Amino acid sequence: MNQSTIFTNKELEVIGKKMKNKKLTQVDSNYLTKFIRPKLKEINSIDSKFLLDKMEYNQKIKSIEGKLRKIILKSIKDVQAIVIYGSAIQTNYKEYNDIDILIVTKHKISPISEKYKKIIEIKEILNKHNIKADIELYDKKAIEKNYPHSPSLIYQLKDKKVIYGRLNLKNKIELYNIDLKMKLDWSDLEDNPKGIEIYKALRNIILVKLLLKKIIDNRKLRESLNEEIGKNLLERLKNNQESNIDRKIALSCLKTLLEQTEKEIGDELWEKIEL
Structure with missing residues (x-):
């Protein structure tokens, strides 16, 4: 005993x-x-099953992050920081399709072809370890310069986890209407877009609408998107499984939201948005 x-x-x-x-x-x-x-x-x-599951899950997280660090640091010698963001972090690794990774280097990688070569190389190695990843690669100066004016980066890095090094970002965000207008331009799609492209365009518009209301909240972004479009339709668009009727509905919503949001931004493109 x-x-x-x-x-x-x-x-x-x-x-x-x-x-x-x-x-x-x-x-x-x-x-x-x-x-x-x-x-x-x-x-x-005490819910012993919950605690045991959580401890087991924490071990899984530790294992994944350990592999990420090892593979990235072996591939790139000039790493300033490795950051995980997106759904993996927002759901504590419980609900995600791939892991969003931001790699920040101390110096700029040139030529630019070498940068994309590194991204492809790391993704292929991670795939062999059953880790599907979406990777962005910035040098330290570029991320520090772009972050305060980039709606995408502001939202992406709202919920983040630095698993290696340090990431120093300005607390002060300096967004202008022109930054939102440029972000909105990505939602003006070409003819016959794929479902995933329609989904990204819709998400893009909702993100801009929230920033106009001075809201930076990924949960609110998901909720607002579901309320405007519908969760089931969004899932079909994300997986390119939408029907012809789905496409018509989604594209109609996209057009309406785009027109509304352009009006909200207005003509004063250099007007500052205090966040």
Whole structure:
């Protein structure tokens, strides 16, 4: 029999007496009241399955992040920071299709073809470890310069986890209407777009609308998108499984939202948005 790490030998002795309906001394009764019952109540209040699952999941997270660090640092020697963001972080790795990774280097990688070569190389290695990843690669100066004016980066890095190094970003965000207008231009799609492209365009518009309201909140972004378009339709668009009717509905919503949001931005493109 394993030694108990919860109850003392004396407490186990009293529990044994009680279970066998033996008479308890006053000392035994005191142990039962002061120590044993409170411990049993606390044990009963614990959801052991939840705790075990959480501990097991934490081990999984540790393993994934360890592999990411090892593979990225082996491929790139000039790393300033490795950052995970997106749905993996927002759901604590419970609901995600791929892991969004931002790699920040100390110096600019040139030529630019070498940068994309590194991204492809890292993604291929991660795939061999059953890790599907979406990777962005910036140098330190570029991320520090672009972040305050980039609606995408502001939202992407709202929920983040730095798993290596340090990421120093300005707390002060300096967005102007022109930044939102440029972001909105990405939602003006070419003819016959794929479902995933329609989804991204819709998400893009909702993101801009929230920034106009001075809201930076990924959960609110998901909720607003679901409210405007519908969760089931969005899932079909994301997976390129939309019907012809789905496309008509989604493109009609896209056109309406785009026109509304352009009006909200207005003509004062250099008007600053205080966040």
